[in-house]
Amino acid sequence: MSNCEKYLDLISAYFDGEVTDAETAELEAHFEACEECRSILETYREMSAELIEDTEDVPEGFSAGVMDKVAAYEKNISARKQRKNLGIAGRWIGIAACIAIVLVAFPRMPNLGCGASKDAVMESTMSGSAMNDAASPQEDMFAGGTGAMPESSVDFSSSDSDGNAGDVTTDAAPESDEECHDTSAENKFDRAGVGMVVTLYGVEVPEELEASEYEVTYYENGDVEYIVPVSVARDIAAQYDNAEVEVLDADIEEMNARIIIKK
Amino acid sequence: MDELKLIGRAKKGDRKAFESLVKLHEKNVYNLALKLLKNREDALDAAQDAFLKAWISIASFRGDSKFSAWLYRLTYNTCLDVLRKAKKGEVISLTSTDEDEKVTDVRDDAPTPEEHAEKQELRKTVRDAVDALPEDYKQIIIMREFTGFSYGEIAEATGLSDGTVKSRLSRARQKLAEILRQTGTFSENDRHKNSKEVTDCE
Structure with a gap:
């Protein structure tokens, strides 16, 4: 390798101010002796100046357009929260209703709603009323309310209600147990927010994820976090050998999972 | 108002403050998208989406990097997504043809x-x-x-x-x-x- 070839990467880095003091000294000494390399540096300067100057003014109404998208997004989010709250309220109403039924049916039963006796009574009752209540907001969350999003913004478009219906039934069942035992569990679920964490490394956003309804956070370090239905997370996790899956003792009821795509 | 204050307010949900941030950075963000996508319509969409992503995640912004650096990264990734999708669907050409004549x-x-x-x-x-x-x-x-x-x-x-x-x-x-x-x-x-x-x- 000749001297100048050795300096090529250094010239580019020197132009970008990405060289050490020692490299600067070495390169500047070389520039003194080498017209070719000085000329290369000058070429880089010219190219850069032309590139930087080649800009356009932003189209009129740009920032207003951004704020329209922000408003549409916020509207969509608040609509979803409303649906979710209604869902939670509906579920508690369902539970209250089933307790009322039990009260009427078994007025003198000890440890109402919890303990061994509930196995026989609560389970069958829950599957009839509260379970349906738990399922309906979930379907609603997956399937509806996407009209507010602008066409080009984050994709909340399609639904996944078919696949999720089954999960609602199987996953929600053990959860109803906890509700009977411990009402503080609801707070824990809200706080934890997810029942499953899938970490993927250096992969593009999987198509299944793009096709599902999700909430997303873009972190400064480049990581992107999605909150998605558990069923979607399971499908995605199954595709990647290096997927790290952590199951949390929370929120299966809410059917949320966190998918983190790391750089 | 300086950028840090605007970011602080935007984090609390102040849309006016966020709009000021958009105006501060819109030219660079738009031109970055335009250079990568070579099409004004796509660049406009991608640049606005990058800002929307910033709004969505601004609560998570801790200032470890410059706000502009974060924005540029969001823009860059948004544009790459557009290019990837275009490549799959061959909606727009990735190589410049007559498209750049418009720019x-x-x-x-x-x-x-x-x-x-x-x-x-x-x-x-x-x-x-x-x-x-x-x-x-x-x-x-x-x-x-x-x-x-x-x-x-x-x-x-x-x-x-x-x-x-x-x-x-x-x-x-x-x-x-x-x-x-x-x-x-x-x-x-x-x-x-x-x-x-x-x-x-x-």
């Missing part, structure tokens, strides 16, 4: 029509040369020139190592200079100088 300069800094025309011509030549670069080279050179990112920041945003960033940028510039040389963009003197093999000198 012309709006600003007019040149004092005379002749100088203006000359400047326009030169810019177009450089733009064409950038478009003629392999996609990897094009993206890294645009990222460096338009965002002012350090090598470390580019490495972080692209997932490349610092060493690869350094060498790829160097190769990209060499290739760009070679293309411009072939088109006769540089003066006779420059062309003469650049056309000689660099290995000639000591």
